[in-house]
Amino acid sequence: MARPGVILPILQNWSCHNCGGCCREHQIVITAEEKKRIDRQKWTSADGIADDQPLIVAHGTDFRLNHQADGACVFLDERGLCRIHSKFGEAAKPLACRAYPYAVHPSGNSVTVSLRFSCPSVVQNLGEPVAQQRQTLEELAGEIVPSNYQAPDAPQLFAGQPMSWPDVLLLLAFVERGLAIGKANFATRLLRVLTWIELLEKTPRDAINVEQLGHLLPLLHEASVRAQPDDDLPLVEPTGIGRTLFRQLVAQLLRHDTDMTARGGFMGRMRLLSDGVRFALGRGHVPAMADPISVRVAFSRRSAKSPESAANTSAAMPAFSQLEKEFGGRNAEFDELFVRYFRVKLQGLHFCGRAFYDMPFIDGFRSLALMYPATLWVARMRAARDGRTVVSLPDIQAALATIDHNFGYSPALGMAAAKKRIQQLARMQQIPALCSWYSR
Ligand code: SF4
Structure with missing residues (x-):
């Protein structure tokens, strides 16, 4: 071939x-x-x-x-x-x-x-x-890619709903356009795409083919624009369960298993467990976690600390409650980075199918959408750690560099419990709420 x-x-x-x-x-x-x-x-x-x-x-x-x-x-x-x-x-x-x-x-x-x-x-x-x-x-x-390359099956739209490769490419182009084009800020565009993805999930199965999708997708997009006009982002506060599930996701995205952590032995494993519990509870201070070395070299104004010394900086860590305030996350410079990130992941199919825990298109896109509030949450943590109340572009860049390490690669994020968490957040309408809440 x-x-x-x-x-x-x-x-x-x-x-x-x-x-x-x-x-x-x-x-x-x-x-x-x-x-x-x-x-x-x-x-x-x-x-x-x-x-x-x-x-x-x-x-x-x-x-x-x-x-x-x-x-x-x-x-x-x-x-x-x-x-x-x-x-x-x-x-x-x-x-x-x-x-x-x-x-x-x-x-x-x-x-x-x-x-x-x-x-x-x-x-x-x-x-x-x-x-x-x-x-x-x-x-x-x-x-x-081996020379005896066999074209893989296209990702499903959702569990049990197959798609052809032309369906996938059409859908991808539409999602990408929805995120990249328009006067509205990125958070609004993302909410619109999440809205019509949800409508698509409810569409009769026989309408999901390349001819029907060609007619259907523009209609879904128009409906989502009517539901979500420019510059009128609804502020829906995430529920307690929504926030707990979200912090668990952030904890898994932040966790870096390197050669050094493997050498941490029993005490190192206990600390990781205790950090996970603290993230789930969301009370007190955020556990101190060492930045990856590349992030320390590229973004930190502090001297590069060893992971051990960085893990002892809990006094500087903000309270979880502090991260629920406004931090000014909507800004054209930040939006440029998010558009670029989403487009690279969409064009590279780096969010569903074989490249992403065999997830269907819709669940994979929701996982990708959650990278937006997760990045903003980690950026808030960085700003608050430095005593600031507004996030900067380097906060956002460093946050994304930290958590994208695990996106699609951490085995924990591919486990059944992690996949269920995405579906639960979607069922409870928490993904749009998290996107708008942490973009403030
Ligand atoms: S590939 Fe990226 S992370 Fe690796 S050394 Fe080069 S700049 Fe650093």
Whole structure:
């Protein structure tokens, strides 16, 4: 079969700025072939790697790159550069290292490319336009998608409702237009899309095909605009249960399981458990959580603290109740970032189907929609921690870089309980309430 075409995100730039964050935050699984290649590279103390330092560790049936005592990849040098890259060139690195922050997913007869906003250069839109990196990305996609590529089934619309790839692409284009175009602020546009997605869920099943959708979607959009005019965002306070479920989601998005946390042992696991309970209760102060290293390097005005010392800053953490006040989250600069984020995730199909816990389109889109209030909640926490009452663009960027690390990757977010939480929030009409409440 011919190699599928590669669809790149528009509006997004990226080049690596060597913050070293991904070399500390990720456990890199390598193939048997990559293990042999690294073994053949014959690393010695002359390269700055101690002779007794294992380079590769077994993890179950996998092999992973080892980490140094401070959590950095065994190949990260003191300048923040990869030793394999410096000595043998980029092509000698494991595929997982070369692919980050790109995420490549088969979709119908094409391959889509999305990006992970956990990289500070992605979230800040720094570097070369992705559209100009076509050749590199086509080569990368060729390595990731096997030559005996079989087009996967399209994601379902909702559980039990299949869709064809043309249905999916039409729906995607419509959602993207709804979020990107119009005079209303992003929160209003998002609420409109959530409204017509809900109407679509109630549509008779035989109307869900590409011909009918072509007529139906504009009507649903018009109905949602009538229900939600420009600049008239309803303020609905989320319920207690809605907030509890939301804080549980935020806690899972904030939790980063790195090599350092794995070394935390029993006490480390107990602290994570206790933090989870405190998030669910929402009383007292927000537990202190160390920022990812890339976020500390890119956004923090404080000195880069070790995870242990950062975890001891509870005195500076705000009370949960403080984060329910207004923080000025609606602003054209913030909206530009959210539009870019949503468009990259939509164009890259990085929110449903194979790339996202096999979730149907609607549940996956609701998960993506919840990234909006979750980002704003974490941005409020950052602002309040610094004694401010208004969020800034770096707060929003740092918040998104922190929580997108887990979006689509944390096994906890793919578990049945996490999927049910999204459905429960939708049934209780809490997703629009959370979006409007935390955007104030
Ligand atoms: S997190 Fe991004 S900018 Fe930092 S080293 Fe990794 S790819 Fe480069």
